[in-house]
Amino acid sequence: MYGWMVTARYYEERLQEEYLEGKQPAFDISAGPIPGELHLAAGQEAAAAGVCSHLDDADTVTAPHRPHHVAIAKGVDLERMTAEIFGRRTGLCKGKGGHMHLFDSAVNFAGSGIIAEGCPPAVGAALAAKKRGEDSVAVAYLGEGAISQGGFLESLNLASVQNLPVLFVIEDNDWAISMPKERVTDIRNGSQRADGFDMPGKRVDYDDACAVYEAAGEAIGRARDGNGPTLLEVQVHRRMGHFMGDAEGYRPEGDSERAKRRDSIERMETTLQKAGIDDDTIGDIRDRSHQRVDDAIEWAKDQPEPEPDEAYDDVFTNPPAGWTPNTKPEQAESTGGDD
Ligand SMILES: Cc1ncc(C[n+]2csc(CCOP(=O)(O)OP(=O)(O)O)c2C)c(N)n1
Ligand SMILES: [Mg+2]
Numbered sequence: 001m002y003g004w005m006v007t008a009r010y011y012e013e014r015l016q017e018e019y020l021e022g023k024q025p026a027f028d029i030s031a032g033p034i035p036g037e038l039h040l041a042a043g044q045e046a047a048a049a050g051v052c053s054h055l056d057d058a059d060t061v062t063a064p065h066r067p068h069h070v071a072i073a074k075g076v077d078l079e080r081m082t083a084e085i086f087g088r089r090t091g092l093c094k095g096k097g098g099h100m101h102l103f104d105s106a107v108n109f110a111g112s113g114i115i116a117e118g119c120p121p122a123v124g125a126a127l128a129a130k131k132r133g134e135d136s137v138a139v140a141y142l143g144e145g146a147i148s149q150g151g152f153l154e155s156l157n158l159a160s161v162q163n164l165p166v167l168f169v170i171e172d173n174d175w176a177i178s179m180p181k182e183r184v185t186d187i188r189n190g191s192q193r194a195d196g197f198d199m200p201g202k203r204v205d206y207d208d209a210c211a212v213y214e215a216a217g218e219a220i221g222r223a224r225d226g227n228g229p230t231l232l233e234v235q236v237h238r239r240m241g242h243f244m245g246d247a248e249g250y251r252p253e254g255d256s257e258r259a260k261r262r263d264s265i266e267r268m269e270t271t272l273q274k275a276g277i278d279d280d281t282i283g284d285i286r287d288r289s290h291q292r293v294d295d296a297i298e299w300a301k302d303q304p305e306p307e308p309d310e311a312y313d314d315v316f317t318n319p320p321a322g323w324t325p326n327t328k329p330e331q332a333e334s335t336g337g338d339d
Contacts, residue, residue: 034085046236054213087306204233
């Protein structure tokens with residue numbers, strides 16, 4: 001678990017550096033080696049490690065727009081994931097999905113930029129497993145800002161009424177972009193949503209990977225034994241802005257610093273030391289994790305970009321009439337998007 005957590009944290013530190021290249025002085029979102037938005041999950045690693053420890057490749061995980069820590073813990077191919085983030089042709093989605101749309105069918109992982117959108121597909125995977133008589137489970141991650149979305153609530157209902165092997169994990173980082181959680185709903189905790197669906201609901205109040213591990217183990221064990229779904233909420237901390245480039249002017253003074261002080265990675269190191277793991281062993285895990293990240297980034301940056309004539313391959317629309325790889329967007333004739 002520690003290895004995954006430090007891999008995810010260092011991975012995002014390296015992505016930050018790469019992301020900022022070429023985007024300054026005026027923030028140009030399309031410039032630099034990583035075009036588009038970038039949502040970092042630093043401070044949320046415990047929620048990924050504690051849950052994904054109980055999963056294997058056959059289990060399904062869906063993640064929202066802040067996916068790196070979960071993808072790493074689920075075993076998504078780090079090199080192809082990085083190539084995807086850098087928009088390269090050998091990326092998981094041939095460089096067309098970007099960091100929010102990481103799909104790796106080898107380990108049944110899917111990401112989406114539409115909040116709570118991962119819930120219905122996870123319920124579908126769980127229903128398929130049940131019908132096939134397999135003991136695999138599905139896990140859907142979402143943020144606390146998504147707990148009033150219809151897709152989430154309908155998924156809770158279907159999972160409950162069909163007694164499906166699915167775990168919903170709310171990562172409560174207190175914020176939905178600039179919206180504090182108190183203004184999203186009147187219920188105190190997201191885990192209380194379970195009550196309305198006659199499903200077990202549990203909240204882990206601090207981001208301790210071991211506490212998450214225990215709670216998730218119980219829920220996933222229950223799901224594998226045919227005893228239905230669980231809703232688990234984990235308090236995590238958003239160390240960064242909502243996305244890279246967020247000035248965070250809405251954040252009260254000290255909030256960001258407080259989030260940074262509650263570091264689940266330091267907590268994990270203390271836990272390991274108390275368990276008698278020596279500092280050299282901890283350092284080795286950290287060094288190997290960093291090396292793996294550096295190698296993946298180096299590999300990805302060497303990968304080819306997609307060719308312009310591949311722009312309309314693997315997408316749900318045909319090229320506009322008269323389109324060629326050299327057509328400028330303003331010259332293309334719109335087809336109305338219905339073919
Ligand atoms: C259905 C939908 N509505 C709005 C958005 C825009 N949006 C992107 S992230 C976000 C806030 C999400 O907050 P939360 O679920 O708490 O996740 P966090 O960003 O804190 O990880 C919103 C509103 C979206 N992506 N999808
Ligand atoms: Mg949030």
